[in-house]
Amino acid sequence: MLVGKALKFIRTRKGISQTELANTIISSSFLSKLENEQTNVSFDLVLALIDKMGVSMEEFTELAKFLDREYTKTSLMSIVEELNLCVKNNGDIQPIQQKLLYHDCTLSKIAFSISNLISLPEKSLITQKEIESLIFEWEYIGHIEVLLISLYYPYSSELFKKNIFDRFCHLHLSTPKTKEFSKDHFTLLSVKNALL
Numbered sequence: 001m002l003v004g005k006a007l008k009f010i011r012t013r014k015g016i017s018q019t020e021l022a023n024t025i026i027s028s029s030f031l032s033k034l035e036n037e038q039t040n041v042s043f044d045l046v047l048a049l050i051d052k053m054g055v056s057m058e059e060f061t062e063l064a065k066f067l068d069r070e071y072t073k074t075s076l077m078s079i080v081e082e083l084n085l086c087v088k089n090n091g092d093i094q095p096i097q098q099k100l101l102y103h104d105c106t107l108s109k110i111a112f113s114i115s116n117l118i119s120l121p122e123k124s125l126i127t128q129k130e131i132e133s134l135i136f137e138w139e140y141i142g143h144i145e146v147l148l149i150s151l152y153y154p155y156s157s158e159l160f161k162k163n164i165f166d167r168f169c170h171l172h173l174s175t176p177k178t179k180e181f182s183k184d185h186f187t188l189l190s191v192k193n194a195l196l
Helices: 003-013 017-022 026-036 041-051 058-090 093-098 106-119 123-135 143-155 158-174 185-195
Strands: none
Touching: 003 026, 003 041, 003 058, 017 026, 041 058, 058 093, 058 106, 058 143, 093 106, 106 123, 106 143, 123 143, 123 158, 143 158
C-alpha cells in the first residue's frame, strides 16, 4: 500500500506544507522520505499524521489502496507498451517477462501468458483458452487492454477474432461516449480497422 503517496496526496490537496504537517511529529526531511516511499512508517505515526490533517483511517486506507492500484496500472502500462514495441521489432522479450513477474494482477498475468505464446514456437490451446476467457471477462477496455488484444490477436482462435471484432463494432456503433470507449477512442478504432 502506498502510504507515503497517500499522505502527500492529502497534504497537497489540503494546502498543508511539509513543515506544517511534520511540526511536532517528525522532521520535514523524514516526512519527505516517507512521501517518496523511501522509508517505512509505523501505524502510530500514520495515525498522528492523518489526524493532524483531519482525515479518518478509513478514508486514508481507501485512498492508499486506490493510489496503489493506479500506480500498478501505470507501471504495468509502460511494461506492456515496451512488450508491444519489442514484439514489433522482433526483440528479446525475456527481460520484459521478468518485469511482468513483479506485478500481481490479472493484466500482468495475461501479458505474461501472451508473451509466452509469442516466444514459444508451439502454441498451447490451454493457454489460448485461458487468455481468451480472461479477456472476455473484461468490463472495461482501456489502453493496456487494447495493447494486449492487439498483441494476442495473431495467435488467437477464430471464435475469439469474431467475438472481439463484434465487441469493437458494438462499442463503436452504440456507446462511443462511454468510459469504456472515450479515453482510447482512436486506439480502439485503429485496432478495429486492423481486425477488418
